[in-house]
Amino acid sequence: MLEGRHTVIATGAKPQTLNILGEQYFTTSDQFLELDSLPRQIIFVGGGYISFELAHVSRRAHAEVAVLHRADRPLEKFDPDLVEQLVERTRQLGVDIQLRTEVKGIERRGDHFIVCASSRGQKHEFQADMIVHGAGRIADLDDLNLSVAGVEAGKLGVRVNEYLQSVSNPAMYAAGDAADSGLPKLTAVAEYEGGIVAANLINGNHKKLEHVAVPTVAFTVPPLASVGLSESTAKEQGLRYRVHWEKTGDWYSSRRVAEDCSGFKVLIEEDGRILGAHVLGPEADELINIFAFAIQSGVSADTLKQILFAYPTHASDVASML
Numbered sequence: 648m649l650e651g652r653h654t655v656i657a658t659g660a661k662p663q664t665l666n667i668l669g670e671q672y673f674t675t676s677d678q679f680l681e682l683d684s685l686p687r688q689i690i691f692v693g694g695g696y697i698s699f700e701l702a703h704v705s706r707r708a709h710a711e712v713a714v715l716h717r718a719d720r721p722l723e724k725f726d727p728d729l730v731e732q733l734v735e736r737t738r739q740l741g742v743d744i745q746l747r748t749e750v751k752g753i754e755r756r757g758d759h760f761i762v763c764a765s766s767r768g769q770k771h772e773f774q775a776d777m778i779v780h781g782a783g784r785i786a787d788l789d790d791l792n793l794s795v796a797g798v799e800a801g802k803l804g805v806r807v808n809e810y811l812q813s814v815s816n817p818a819m820y821a822a823g824d825a826a827d828s829g830l831p832k833l834t835a836v837a838e839y840e841g842g843i844v845a846a847n848l849i850n851g852n853h854k855k856l857e858h859v860a861v862p863t864v865a866f867t868v869p870p871l872a873s874v875g876l877s878e879s880t881a882k883e884q885g886l887r888y889r890v891h892w893e894k895t896g897d898w899y900s901s902r903r904v905a906e907d908c909s910g911f912k913v914l915i916e917e918d919g920r921i922l923g924a925h926v927l928g929p930e931a932d933e934l935i936n937i938f939a940f941a942i943q944s945g946v947s948a949d950t951l952k953q954i955l956f957a958y959p960t961h962a963s964d965v966a967s968m969l
């Protein structure tokens with residue numbers, strides 16, 4: 648047994664239990680990434696970024712791939728118009744994307760699996776050699792018996808204050824996917840939160856969670872990236888802004904690499920502040936960092952427009968996106 652004045656909970660996340668029959672037949676994303684060879688037919692349950700990324704890789708490696716998603720739109724945290732473009736490209740690639748399809752159970756039949764699902768009131772069956780869980784992750788806290796220590800926690804993690812200290816037991820801190828901090832569950836966020844916790848443990852509570860612009864990327868081909876406010880959040884907040892949205896498949900930067908699945912949407916407030924940026928296409932995963940920098944440091948659209956980016960890099964498109 649180890650004793651300490653403080654404990655930091657940083658146990659990460661795990662796939663959430665769906666409470667369906669045959670749950671034990673799921674392959675997790677961790678297990679998928681350890682495979683030595685790819686099965687012929689694969690079904691991804693859930694239409695988030697994990698399923699889309701692994702579906703793109705699998706399809707390009709010639710597997711037959713389906714994604715079953717229960718809502719109208721997959722990749723719900725990304726811009727709907729850009730998602731529509733990416734869904735179209737993903738279907739062209741040969742991935743069978745079934746929307747409004749809720750998985751109810753998995754059965755083993757011989758050496759393959761049957762996924763039982765319901766779609767628009769009808770029952771459907773899908774067959775595959777492997778069923779991958781991409782249907783959401785929750786904080787990995789079950790083994791810790793936190794209630795004994797009076798640590799309040801839910802699916803999103805340990806409930807923490809702005810110092811990342813447990814709201815119910817001041818001896819406990821949490822960071823990363825195991826902390827309910829309100830920030831997205833991503834590697835850069837886990838590192839940022841780890842730094843805050845370390846500073847507060849060493850010098851007492853003085854470092855607070857700040858409002859940070861967190862870029863996020865679905866590493867499909869091409870990638871889809873996002874930072875800052877979505878159009879729907881900006882609307883809900885009653886902000887006054889303009890939207891610059893374009894498909895850019897005919898721009899030089901897309902044609903040069905023969906990738907016509909590309910576009911962007913940038914939200915700019917009336918005073919010139921960039922509220923959010925959403926980019927689909929080649930190098931979107933790099934381009935989004937420029938917008939993250941601008942949003943985080945308050946660089947206005949007008950200032951960003953004046954920066955001379957090297958031509959013909961993808962960054963040299965930024966001025967045309969504002």
Ligand SMILES: Cc1cc2nc3c(=O)[nH]c(=O)nc-3n(C[C@H](O)[C@H](O)[C@H](O)COP(=O)(O)OP(=O)(O)OC[C@H]3O[C@@H](n4cnc5c(N)ncnc54)[C@H](O)[C@@H]3O)c2cc1C
Nearest residue numbers: 657658659660676697790822823824825832833834835837
């Ligand atoms: C398939 C997949 C793809 C992802 N892609 C991206 C991406 O492209 N970009 C991005 O930013 N994020 C991505 N993420 C999310 C990212 O991995 C997490 O946000 C990040 O790892 C969180 O860091 P963490 O330190 O909180 O937890 P983790 O990295 O999960 O580390 C937690 C560690 O604690 C260990 N642990 C758990 N329980 C116990 C226990 N009881 N005792 C001791 N040890 C324990 C775990 O085994 C694990 O090693 C992805 C996640 C998945 C699943």
